[in-house]
Amino acid sequence: MSDKFLEIKNVSKIYRIGGLLGQTKIAAVDNVNLALERGKPQVLSIVGESGSGKTTLARMLLHLIQPTHGEILIDGMQTGGQLNGAQLKAFRRRAQPIFQNPFESFSSRKTVDTYLFETARNILGAQTQAAANRAVDEALVNVGLSAERVVGRYPNQFSGGELQRISVARAMIPRPELIVADEPVSMIDASMRMNVVNLFKKLRDEFKVTILYITHDLSTAYYVSDQIAIMYRGSIVESGPSAKVLKTPSHPYTELLLDSVAKIGEKWNEVVRLPDLETKEYGYKGCKFAGRCAYAREVCRQAKPPIVTLDGQSQVHCFKPVDYQHPAPAGGS
């Protein structure tokens, strides 16, 4: 077994858009590599704007869609390709999702505990009602709720923040090693967001769960994560320890993202340049950010940027730190 808990190797997902004629290919995820060490539960944030491929990556990790190329290994287990029923069940015990909109992930016609008990029976494999009750109860207590407050109630009787905590409780029932949370707080009120985000820290510390936190919100990503990967148009542009990446950004796109956050206590000054036609950028030969980058030179448009390791910690995919020199044929990493 390898020493990696999570390995994403050269993963791509290519979608075809358009009809039979004039079809174009878009690499929603383009040759992404990421790895997390074993035995060290962490929160990894994947940050990017809409259309950056972060949700596609999450769906591949959860075995909801298949990568076009490359492989994803979770604890040595392949998630791509065909899994039979038993394998799929084993996989679901290890990796659990939390989705964006809690009002959509729970049906308004079912009581929310239905989902908790179904997970306890079907995925955890609780044989008796008592075992299922115990699992549900424990999971709810861990997120600061209780069975008596939740059982028998419908989603409209909870606030968004409470529902999302119930989603976290549901995901925790099978005691997974990995939770993939896709924009878990973007639909809930600012006043309740931290109740959910703090839970992720708790799960990491107390239950040794690795959490993939997918978001476009840099401030909560900074707050909660150990590692961070910034995506742009399907590619990772910068990755590393989150404090390093967000305090001393190296990629011009990371800089732009950080400058654009509506901060309290520091006002915006200069004007930003917005993209016109986003579909075009997916097709760029070189760096996909070149069209919007203030530092871009000819080489950025022509060749794929090299992967440069900074201070032995973070990786940036950019020509700028290497003085726009073409990388060595080996790949320059």
Added chain:
Amino acid sequence: MIRVRNVCLHYQTVQGTVKAVENVSFDIFDGEILGIAGESGCGKSTLMKGIYGNVEAPLALTQGSIEMEIEQVGERQVIPSTQFHRYWWEHISYIPQASMSVLNPVVRIQDQFFDSYLRADVRALGKQQLQGRIAEYLRELELPVEVLHSYPHQLSGGMRQRVIVALATFVHPRFVLADEPTTALDVVVQRGILTMLVNLQRQLQNTFILVSHDMGVHYQITDRMVIMYAGQVVEIAPTAILFERPRHPYTQLLINSLPRLGDDTQRFGIGGRPPSLLAPPPGCRFAARCHLADDQCRQVQPPLVEVAPGHFSACLKHEWVTEIPLVGERETT
């Protein structure tokens, strides 16, 4: 200016009357950017409907008045909200949140401009000239003119929202209402659109009313703010003062509940949830979640009083607000 006086906006539902906005009074001055903030369900969008004069069953203006004062043919006129619909687009316009559901999906952008303005005085121009004007206006706003020939689904979310801003401001209305105009967008696009709104406002010297739950957005662009909680106004103040010295505990918690980049302090959400608007409690509606609340707060409805010039607060304890501990263990349920 727009005068909001003792306004009550109620929804009639099968469960009873939902008092979405209760006894709200404030002025919107000419030439300012006024921000309205609060969590979901606090009545901010309902209030916007009232200010736009778009009150339809099951919503009703059960008490109070909203009046718009405008200058027309050199005369000052006072218009009651029931007549606002005659002044839509030309004097008062509205930028909604969900851009996809606002634009007609089967009509090209250019025709949407025509449809919106054919009823107005602009009709006198004739189609050819109108077309020229629209193209010119888009160029002024630095939007590609080609979007006029596109259908809404061909544009990205950010571009659609910019088109709606263009559509809503084309004939330079005196009042522009924007309800969470950038909430669904990522930070870079959000910054671009907000900068565009501010520049437009400076150029046209008109009045913007911006609803957002994001305090960072308010800090960046608004001049004055109204904070709402459970259907009532709890604080009004110039933005800079509000952030420097809030006089309502809810405002302070709202400002401090979210983490900031580069700041490692542990943050907590606001515990509990807002009261039901079907049967709100007597006394201060925030009392159940407030750390300063005592018996008096739970019994007496605090009036909105001027605590400093131009600074209003509806809190009996407004003098002690800044003494709430911001960090430390707080209950999360």
